[in-house]
Amino acid sequence: MGFRQMRSRDLSSDSNAQKILLVGDVDSAILDFDAIGEFPFQISTNMLDAIDIASKNNFVAIAVVMSGSSSRLSLALKALRDINPDAKIILLAHMYEEPAAMKLIGMAANGKNVADGYLICPIEAKRLREFIEPADSLSRTMSGAVVNIDAAMKNKVEQLEKLATEDELTGLKNRRYTWEFARQIIEHARQENGRVTLLIFDIDDFKHYNDVYGHTAGDEILQQAAILMQRSCRQHDIVGRIGGDEFAVVFWDDPLIKPAGTETERRTLADHPKEAIFIAKRFRRELKKAKLDSLGPEGKGVLAISGGLASFPRDGSTIQELFAQADNALLDAKRSGKNRIYLVGGPKSDIADIE
């Protein structure tokens, strides 16, 4: 059954069936509605209408798309929880909304959390369904005793998710995750008139260290760089290892974090790539102090990087354009003698010259 047909499905004829209420811009959050299968569902694009509908029906689950939802989502979720206390409330969050989703899940209303979990979207409807109705959470042992496998299964899923999104050596996000995050946050910035800055950098003479000191030294360099960059960044910035010795950092403005100071000061802070430049400089200072045991007594302060910085919308309007621009700036930095970070725009844009 196609999505368009299912959208108009009459709930009243399924009074005993398990129903799902989808709230918000579901077209952008759910990829394939066919997989919802036999579940009757109803869509409400507005939260107040959703509360109205939830008051008149019993839903097994209510899935709320966070993007474009009310700025007072916690209040709306509390109302939904009060009305349908037994319904599973699931947040459909984009990658950049993950911290907000986690925060909402931690909030309670009448002794119950306002939401039961979140899924990173866009998702396949199949995943939403699995979340609502986990496949056989009870299992029988050889002796026939029923054991709960929820915890074990949860652990396994967490491990798999980690493997799919993280770089094993450094613990940073992997290329796929970083790319997808950057793509989503650029889309979001386009709608919200926001800004995003991308830094791509690599380790100067990494091949030399690898060849002379061995792969253990190479691994230590990568791990050190990862630790120092994460330490230099703000918590919500995404740091990823996107190639052998190549890293990317996505700088964006988390709406949950309200910088202190006057309106003018806040605007200046959010000015891209100013904040990113400040962080990149801090990272380079940290690198200079780093001591690498595997390089022996001369291992202190030798590590250097070259990088390129590109900002949305100034330097590119798509993720492809932004990566290409930042990569070109990185190449310029290399050609100009390494150990520097260039802004898009040529050799004159060394961030060391920017106050």
Added chain:
Amino acid sequence: MKNSDSNQHVIVIGNSADRFIQHVINLLVEYDAKVVLCEDVYQAVGQWTRNGFSTVLLVGRLEHLNRENGRFFQKAKENCHTCCCFVEGLLARRQKQISAIEEVGGFIINEPAGFEHVLEKWLASGGLQPQVKKANSCSSGFFKDEFLTTKAELDALIGV
């Protein structure tokens, strides 16, 4: 006029520590009205739907009622409920929101004391929306003379 009809409920939206809300509640107690206090519009919609309230006066500060891009006012109208918004300060700055309330036939008051007048009118009308005199209908416009007076007062206040 004291004592409200059994179907008439007043939903007060806001914080009980708010002086305007306290004034409204005290007055409603005096009038022996059926009152429900809700923290926000989401709770309010849940209350009137779940409890099947048919005739509701929704009272609160404009900033608390003007949620979801004005959808709350529209929902109130669809359900034949009446909104009463308290607007503090310069009305001219809120012209857009005030127009949204006017479109659904709601009341706007500029002082807490103005609520008693609205309550009297609402109770006397049986809670019908502006100019709704036909049964089972909720087109807007009740108290047209009253509404026009309010509009004139508003215009004077904002210097139109």
